[in-house]
Amino acid sequence: MKNVELLVIGGGPAGLCAAISAAEAGVDVLLAERDEWLGGQLVKQTHMFFGSEKQHASVRGVDIGKLLVKKVEEYKNVEVMKNATVLGLYEDRVVTIQQDGNYVKVNPKSVIITTGASEKTLVFPNNDLPGVYGAGAVQTLMNVYGVKPGNKVLMVGAGNIGLIVSYQLMQAGVDVEAIVDASPNIGGYLVHASKIRRMGVPILTRHTVKEAIGKEALEAAVIWELDDKWQPIPGSEQKLDVDVMCISVGLTPLSELLWQIGCKMEFVGELGGFVPTRSDKLQTSLDGIFVAGDVAGVEEASSAMVEGSLAGLSASSYLGYKIDVVKELERDYLNQLNDLRSGPVGEKIRQGLAKALISEQAANPGQGS
Amino acid sequence: MRIEDHPVLEFKRGKKISFTYNGEKVEGYEGETIAAALHAAGVQVLSYSDRHRPRGFYCAIGNCSSCFMEVNGESNVKVCIEPLQEGMDVKTQKGKGEIV
Ligand SMILES: Cc1cc2nc3c(=O)[nH]c(=O)nc-3n(C[C@H](O)[C@H](O)[C@H](O)COP(=O)(O)OP(=O)(O)OC[C@H]3O[C@@H](n4cnc5c(N)ncnc54)[C@H](O)[C@@H]3O)c2cc1C
Ligand code: FES
Numbered sequence: 001m002k003n004v005e006l007l008v009i010g011g012g013p014a015g016l017c018a019a020i021s022a023a024e025a026g027v028d029v030l031l032a033e034r035d036e037w038l039g040g041q042l043v044k045q046t047h048m049f050f051g052s053e054k055q056h057a058s059v060r061g062v063d064i065g066k067l068l069v070k071k072v073e074e075y076k077n078v079e080v081m082k083n084a085t086v087l088g089l090y091e092d093r094v095v096t097i098q099q100d101g102n103y104v105k106v107n108p109k110s111v112i113i114t115t116g117a118s119e120k121t122l123v124f125p126n127n128d129l130p131g132v133y134g135a136g137a138v139q140t141l142m143n144v145y146g147v148k149p150g151n152k153v154l155m156v157g158a159g160n161i162g163l164i165v166s167y168q169l170m171q172a173g174v175d176v177e178a179i180v181d182a183s184p185n186i187g188g189y190l191v192h193a194s195k196i197r198r199m200g201v202p203i204l205t206r207h208t209v210k211e212a213i214g215k216e217a218l219e220a221a222v223i224w225e226l227d228d229k230w231q232p233i234p235g236s237e238q239k240l241d242v243d244v245m246c247i248s249v250g251l252t253p254l255s256e257l258l259w260q261i262g263c264k265m266e267f268v269g270e271l272g273g274f275v276p277t278r279s280d281k282l283q284t285s286l287d288g289i290f291v292a293g294d295v296a297g298v299e300e301a302s303s304a305m306v307e308g309s310l311a312g313l314s315a316s317s318y319l320g321y322k323i324d325v326v327k328e329l330e331r332d333y334l335n336q337l338n339d340l341r342s343g344p345v346g347e348k349i350r351q352g353l354a355k356a357l358i359s360e361q362a363a364n365p366g367q368g369s
Numbered sequence: 370m371r372i373e374d375h376p377v378l379e380f381k382r383g384k385k386i387s388f389t390y391n392g393e394k395v396e397g398y399e400g401e402t403i404a405a406a407l408h409a410a411g412v413q414v415l416s417y418s419d420r421h422r423p424r425g426f427y428c429a430i431g432n433c434s435s436c437f438m439e440v441n442g443e444s445n446v447k448v449c450i451e452p453l454q455e456g457m458d459v460k461t462q463k464g465k466g467e468i469v
Contacts (some may be wrong), residue, residue, distance in 0.1 A: 034431060036452065046377050060377075118432040128435075130413040130425025137429030137449075145405035146372045146380035172372045216423050217413045254432065 004030040004079075006315050007095060007108035009086045009257065012040020013301045014293025014308035015114035016068040021312025022112075023075040025321045030106065031072070032084040032097055038072070039065030040116055041136070042301060044143040047164055061301060062143075068305075089113075089261040093288075110288040110315045113258060114308060117251035117272060117294035122156060125211040131218025135165045135248035142172045150244035154221045155179040157248035158203055159187035165246060166196055177240050180207040180223050182230065210237060212245060221245050251298045263289060270352030271297030277358045280334065282311040285358070288318050297352055306336045370409045388457040403448035403459055404429065404436055415448060416462035438462050 006022050008015045011033030019031045037043060045061025059067075072078055084099040095106045119134035121127065131150065133141075135157070138149045153174055155166045158181035166176045179196070184206050186193045193203060210222040210232065225236035252273040259265060263276040264285035275297050276284045283290050292311040293304035310333040317326060341349050372380065383399030390407060397406025404415070404426050414423040415438050427435040431450040440446040441458050444466025448459070 035450065118430075119428055121427070128418075128422055128424065130415070130423055133426065134428050134433075137426060140429045141405060141408060142372065143378060145401050145409075146375070146378070146382070147401075147405050147409045148370045148372055149408070150370075171376055173374075217425065 001094075002030075002104065002106045004028060004106055004108045005319055006030070006110050006112065007032065007106055008112045008114060009089075009095075010040065010114040010116060010293070010295075011035070011038035011080070011082075012114060012116050012293060012304065013042055013065070013068065014116075014295075014304040014311075015040070015112070016065075016072055017305045017308030018112045018114060018290075018292055018312040018315070019072050019078050020068070020075070021309040022316050023072075023078045023312075025313065025316035025323050027077065027312075027316050027319055027321060029075075029078045030081065030108070031078060032081045032086050034083070034085040036083050038069045038080065038082070044136070044139045045301075046143050046168065064301070064305075086115075086257060089257045091262055093261075110290070110318055112290040112292060112308075112311045112315055113295055114291070114293045114304075114311075115254040115257060115295045117253050117298045119247065120250050120252050122209065122247050122249050124209045126214065127212060129212050129214045129218045130216070131214065131243055132212055132245045132247065135161050135246045138244070138246050139165050139168060142168060142174075148172055148174050149246075150242075151175060152177050152240075152242045153244045153246055154209075154223070154240055154242045155246045155248060156209055157181055157187075157250070158183075158193065158205065159248060159250065160189060160192065162246070162248035163188040163192040163196060165248060166201060167192065167199075169246075170199060170201075174244075176201045177242055178223070179203045180209070181205050182208045182226055208232070209245070213239075218243055218245060251294065253295045253298060255295055258284065258291070258295070261286065261289065263291075266356055268297065268352045268355045270348045271299075271356060275352075275356050277356055279358055281314040281330065282307060283314060283318070288315070290315050290318075297349070297356065299349055300340070303337060303340050303349075306333050306340070309333055310337075370411060386453055386455045388453060388455070388459060390459050391461055397453045399453070401453055403438070403440065403446075403451050403453050403457070406453050407448070407459070414461065417464070419464045437466065439466060444468060 005028045008019045008031045019029045042061045042065035048058045088096040097104045141147050153176050206226045210224045213220040221240050225233045258276050265274045290311040292307035395410050413425045416424045426449045427433045429449045436449045437445045438448045439460040439462045
């Protein structure tokens with residue numbers, strides 16, 4: 001059994017920032033990452049990021065990842081385990097990890113869970129045919145391995161991911177036949193949408209997939225229109241000859257470990273599904289167990305990074321490390337999160353968080369103002 | 370199926386590696402996953418389900434278990450995250466696969 005002060009599970013932007021912030025406070029950190037590399041979803045994001053300068057806006061996602069990895073590697077008190085999947089997180093706080101076929105047990109005093117999210121799927125006949133892929137999968141294949149997913153693509157979902165991946169498909173020389181979205185509105189930023197429309201790709205709102213066609217792999221897709229009540233309109237079918245269908249209908253938190261250890265979970269649609277309830281400083285319902293990033297609610301890399309830093313700070317305080325500027329840092333991180341979630345774009349997240357936050361008052365009724 | 374010219378990205382491919390797919394020799398590059406190498410070689414069907422339906426990858430990051438294949442005699446290997454190695458013996462998996 002290996003004893004550690006702080007275990008960070010997941011090496012995406014949230015986990016990297018959590019490790020950096022705790023290491024800076026002097027905590028000995030073990031960071032376990034399932035992949036062979038660190039960076040999480042950032043490694044496939046070749047577009048420049050939105051956000052503010054503090055979260056590296058207008059730097060390409062993949063480069064932000066490299067920056068954070070370099071920083072983590074500078075700390076002598078951070079041990080990184082790659083190729084290391086956390087399998088179990090037990091009530092007695094024993095954690096089991098599989099690394100390169102070996103089984104390791106770890107006993108941490110505190111844990112920050114930053115396992116990210118996984119892509120949702122969509123129900124229609126033959127949705128299991130090869131050629132029907134998650135948008136993130138297509139992005140990984142293209143941007144990490146330099147392999148085209150196919151020749152002609154139907155993109156399902158016009159949120160930011162659907163729009164960005166469509167653009168990246170065209171950059172890679174793949175035709176995008178159309179983007180469909182069941183909702184009457186385009187979910188992603190309109191700047192992205194207009195850019196794609198200018199390149200000749202139709203964005204069909206109020207449309208969804210009727211079925212996929214193919215024997216061994218996708219050969220065509222049938223789409224149809226929806227009425228005001230989201231019901232398909234018979235006779236509106238269109239058949240598209242595509243060999244790839246990209247599903248981009250949102251992500252859902254990868255929360256198995258949180259369920260296993262027994263954190264209180266709440267279904268919050270705005271945050272992508274079941275999420276752990278947490279304090280504003282990101283502690284779950286369990287003492288010393290913290291969360292940050294997409295697993296706490298599907299959002300963005302910018303907020304994942306700030307949440308990671310905040311969770312790292314909270315874990316350090318929990319472990320008894322005295323940091324002079326802790327109050328100022330906390331305030332700064334909370335302000336950054338408020339800024340990122342301000343305005344109409346952040347409304348959904350704000351509504352979601354309102355349901356997931358356990359305020360001091362709710363935890364101790366009768367106290368406070 | 371490989372991207373050669375890209376406006377933003379440059380692909381530094383590792384050295385060439387050969388492996389077998391259902392007994393046939395296929396080439397890929399060091400540093401890529403089995404699924405990426407197979408896809409580049411035009412292979413989309415990785416397994417057949419219990420009901421004989423063809424299966425390909427779905428998430429490509431190890432979350433969904435849609436990409437199981439038999440690798441060096443071992444069933445249920447997630448080929449979307451399994452690094453390609455020289456001489457690997459990769460086979461289409463049928464059903465749940467044998468667990469030895
Ligand atoms: C196409 C696309 C475009 C995007 N564009 C933007 C953008 O422009 N701006 C922006 O701010 N955000 C953007 N995002 C969102 C952003 O990528 C995510 O919000 C962010 O990566 C979340 O960070 P994270 O650290 O929470 O999770 P992730 O990046 O998903 O990292 C989680 C890590 O945990 C590891 N892990 C999971 N389970 C285990 C386990 N059991 N054991 C060990 N390790 C485990 C995973 O391998 C992974 O490395 C985009 C996302 C996508 C898909
Ligand atoms: S494709 Fe999802 S686990 Fe491999």
